[in-house]
Amino acid sequence: MSTAEKADTRAATGDPEAGTDAARRTPGLVPVAETMRTTERHPPEPSGAVPAGAGRPWAFWRLLGSELGLTFRRPRNLVMLAVLGAVPVIIGIALRVVASDGQMGGMIQDVAGNSLMLTFVSFSFLVLLLMPVAVSVVAGDSIAGEAGAGTLRYLLAAPAGRTRLLLVKYLNAVVFAYAVTAVVALSALLTGLILFPAGPVTLLSGTTVSVADGLLRILITVGYVGAAMAALAAIALALSTFTEVSIGAIAATLVLVIVCQVLRAIPELGSITPYLLPTRFTNFDAVLRSPIDTGALREGLLAFGAYIVLFGSIAWARFSGKDITS
Structure with missing residues (x-):
């Protein structure tokens, strides 16, 4: 008797194995036991497996590291750093040429007398x-660049959250701001040491300090100027949340800086000058006095902190309730 005839006989006599044989003969049908084995969606986790979400505390730092990597690998940003590093070299060479012609006075005399002043x-x-x-x-x-490129929705699809993403973007800008400041300081310091003599530094107050003290004052200046650029980054970040065109946020920030410079030049508007951010940018000259004018530095840092809190809050309020369509 053939296999098919045996299956028909089992079906006629009520044999329970008949259905299985019939199913196997019928194209497209799979026995229930086999289906249960092949459709299991949650197999038991092997011992020692990392639970889901265990790496979330490090997710913030991974995201920040990825953002920093993209920022410092972008050719545009590297070109800007190179240009800023070249400007102190050009200034130093120009001052060296003028000093060699005997035209000494003011700033030229200060730089020619000591390399740290550059x-x-x-x-x-x-x-x-x-x-x-x-x-x-x-x-x-x-933010605007991600929206314009259509990648902002994909970033928010990850469990990073809007607040965390905004914080990562701001910290990335702060790190770049300090990188810009450090590049200028290192370029000027190396150029000054090559072109001009090194020695005790004569401050604006007429007091002479040692080279080590001068280097410490340069370090304080780097910290102060970096904080100033961090405050400006908060403004640019806030403006970036209002548009999907990055050039618009960049241009608006620069226009704001230029307008503040113009307002500072009008004597009749002297009452509002202390509240303008660029007014505090040059307060780093407090380190060139003896003792250091800590009051001027403190006022500047408080102003920078106020701008960071104000525009950081604006950026968060805008971004947290914004409809992301791109």
């Missing part, structure tokens, strides 16, 4: 325009 001169030139440009480009592109 760092403070470079900050005086760059902190009011070129450094704000570099910081505004990175901070203004942080």
Whole structure:
């Protein structure tokens, strides 16, 4: 008797194995026992497996590290750092040429007399325009750039959350701001040591301090100027949450800086000058006095902190309730 005939006989006599044989003969049908084995969706986790969510405390730092990697690998940002590093070299060479012609006086005399002074001169030139440009480009592109590229929704689809993503973007801009400040300081310091003599530093107050004390004052200046750029980054980040075009946020930040500079130049508006952010940018010259004018530095840092809190709150309020469509 063939296999098919045996199956028909079992079915006629009520044999329970008949259904299984019939199912196996019928195309497309799978026995129930086999189906249960092949459709299990949650197999038991092997011993020693990492529970889901165990790595979440490190998710923030991984996201920040990824953001920093993208920022410092982007050619545009590297070019800006290179340009800012080249400006102190150009300033130093120009001052060296002028000093060699015997035209000594004021700033030229200060720099020619000591190499460390080139760092403070470079900050005086760059902190009011070129450094704000570099910081505004990175901070203004942080949210608007993601929205314009259509990647913002994908970033928010991860369990990072809007607040965490906003904080990562801001910390990334702050790190870049301090990188900009450090590049200017190192370039100016190395250029000064090559082109001008090193020795005791004569401060604006006429007091002479040692080289080690001068280097410490440069370090304080780097911290102060970096905080100033961090406050500007908060403004650019807040503006970045209002648009999907990064150039709009960048341009708006730079226009704001320029307008503040114009307002500072009008004597009749002197009452509002202390509240304008660029007014505090050059307070780092307090380190060139003996003793250091800690009051001026403290006022500047408090102003920077107030701007960070104000515009950080604006950015959070806007971004946390914003409809993400791109």
